[in-house]
Amino acid sequence: MxxxxxxxxxxxxxxxxxxxxxxxxxxxxxxxxxxxxxxxxxxxxxxxxxxxxxxxxxxxxxxxxxxxxxxxxxxxxxxxxxxxxxxxxxxxxxxxxxxxxxxxxxxxxxxxxxxxxxxxxxxxxxxxxxxxxxxxxxxxxIEPSFKLVSSFFLMMLCEPFHRYKGGLIFSDCALVVDPDAAQLAEIAMTAADSARNLLMEEPRVAMLSFSTSGSAHHAHVDKVVEATQRVKSQRPGLAIDGDVQLDAAIVAEIAERKIEHSQVGGHANVLVFPNLDAGNIGYKLAERIGGAKAIGPLLQGLNHPxxxxxxxxxxxxxxxxxxxxxxxxxxxxxxxxxxxxxxxxx
The missing domain is CATH 3.40.50.10950 (Rossmann fold)
Known part of the structure; x- marks a missing residue:
């Protein structure tokens, strides 16, 4: 580990x-x-x-x-x-x-x-x-620069059978049920900070959806796209892709085929889920079927830990x-x- x-x-x-x-x-x-x-x-x-x-x-x-x-x-x-x-x-x-x-x-x-x-x-x-x-x-x-407290799991993939090795931030998997675009953007930015502090590497954020680069049209996709644009405007130096499906977020070959001018290149270390349904299901799938070690839920956005x-x-x-x-x-x-x-x- x-x-x-x-x-x-x-x-x-x-x-x-x-x-x-x-x-x-x-x-x-x-x-x-x-x-x-x-x-x-x-x-x-x-x-x-x-x-x-x-x-x-x-x-x-x-x-x-x-x-x-x-x-x-x-x-x-x-x-x-x-x-x-x-x-x-x-x-x-x-x-x-x-x-x-x-x-x-x-x-x-x-x-x-x-x-x-x-x-x-x-x-x-x-x-x-x-x-x-x-x-x-x-x-x-709540930390003054934010408006809400959210959660994340630190997911550790350290077993010999794991294709992806290392740590990932999954957010939000425990608190915010159905964030709007502004809240989703804030979750992404706090999760990026969590990655920088805990993984000790530059965050690479994937704003997850059932769509990649507009491959599907729906209000749920629009929310993710808007949230991504908000993050880009507030954190212009942050590597972020969105809307993006999970495979394009973590598999370089798929990202290369699906995403033009990707900032993450299929190497995301921060996965931001569009709602609590997806986040909770996602981390438990990774833990119970994928064999990842889940540490959390951990809180982010507070004045002090x-x-x-x-x-x-x-x-x-x-x-x-x-x-x-x-x-x-x-x-x-x-x-x-x-x-x-x-x-x-x-």
């Missing part, structure tokens, strides 16, 4: 602080201890410290290198509660209610990320996807998501530093 190994090595180069809020779960504990031991991240576990320690003792796991935070006893409780009121007062949040809300580990962890006490968060082994995503959007917030887990995930799955979150946090840190250094307009 060369691409995945690169992610892990990148995470080790400049470890970030990743907070997890489901530390009583044995899978989360095992992944947290491994990530800490291997230098992938500096781990913080939010929850009941005694319950977490008891769970660790049952599996003979050492928590020596991991910080434990009890929301009820934390010196940050009042600060986080004040921030929650400032964020949600218009929705009826009061100081009394906020003091109780921040006792929830999921809420506490998200506010830690928002205020810079942690660089990223991982949850979802116990909490539902709906709760994890809603909390991230409401409390961590926060990623979801499947409740059926393994400790290894969580470990990989921690590594991905750590690399996303490095990129977010670099982005913030760049914005700080930019001169202000007169």
């Amino acid at each position: 060369k691409a995945l190994n690169r992610i892990i090595e990148a995470a080790r180069q400049s470890p970030t602080r990743i907070v997890l809020c489901e530390g009583e779960d044995p899978r989360v504990l095992a992944a947290a201890v491994r990530a800490s031991r291997e230098g992938v991240a500096r781990i913080v576990l939010v929850g009941d410290p005694e319950a977490i320690r008891s769970a660790a003792e049952r599996d003979a796991l050492s928590l020596d290198e991991i910080a434990l935070i009890d929301p009820a006893a934390s010196e940050w409780r009042a600060i986080l509660a004040d921030e929650l009121v400032a964020l949600r007062a218009a929705k009826g949040m009061t100081h009394e209610l906020a003091q109780q809300e921040v006792l929830k580990p999921l809420v506490f962890a998200a506010l830690m990320v928002r205020l810079g006490y942690a660089d990223g968060s991982v949850a979802g082994a116990v909490n539902t996807t709906a709760d994890v995503v809603r909390t991230a959007i409401q409390l961590i917030g 926060a990623n979801d887990l499947s409740r059926g995930c393994s400790a290894e799955d969580i470990y990989y998501v921690i590594a991905v979150t750590a690399v996303q946090a490095q990129a977010a840190r670099e982005r913030a530093a760049h914005h700080t250094q930019e001169p202000h307009a007169a």
